Amino acid sequence: MHVVAATLTIALFLLRAAWAAAAPWKLQRRWVCVVPHAIDTILLAAGAWMTWQIGAAGVRGWLPAKLLALVVYIGLGMLALRSSSPRSTRFAAATGAVLAFAYIVSVAVTKSPLGFFAARG
Numbered sequence: 001m002h003v004v005a006a007t008l009t010i011a012l013f014l015l016r017a018a019w020a021a022a023a024p025w026k027l028q029r030r031w032v033c034v035v036p037h038a039i040d041t042i043l044l045a046a047g048a049w050m051t052w053q054i055g056a057a058g059v060r061g062w063l064p065a066k067l068l069a070l071v072v073y074i075g076l077g078m079l080a081l082r083s084s085s086p087r088s089t090r091f092a093a094a095t096g097a098v099l100a101f102a103y104i105v106s107v108a109v110t111k112s113p114l115g116f117f118a119a120r121g
Contacts, residue, residue, distance in 0.1 A: 017097075020080065077097040
């Protein structure tokens with residue numbers, strides 16, 4: 001469930017970022033305002049459940065790294081979708097949000113706070 005929700009959240013973010021650039025009126029649709037929040041709630045609940053299942057001792061620093069990157073992803077995502085921001089700022093924020101999301105996935109896969117920067121061996 002966590003992986004499906006993560007996939008849906010990034011797909012919807014990319015769609016909304018494209019609409020913000022090309023067709024901002026589409027962002028006013030009711031489902032566009034509701035569905036991403038519902039998916040993110042499911043994602044956070046699944047993450048909380050995983051954390052409870054693993055236990056605090058089992059996360060060895062990678063969970064706090066994911067949570068911090070999640071805050072960065074949310075902040076950049078909000079900036080990217082804000083119509084009052086300049087287009088160049090929205091593009092840079094959207095790019096940063098996608099990179100933050102990629103980092104979150106890499107931390108989840110490697111179980112290391114270094115994510116894709118972790119040594120392979």
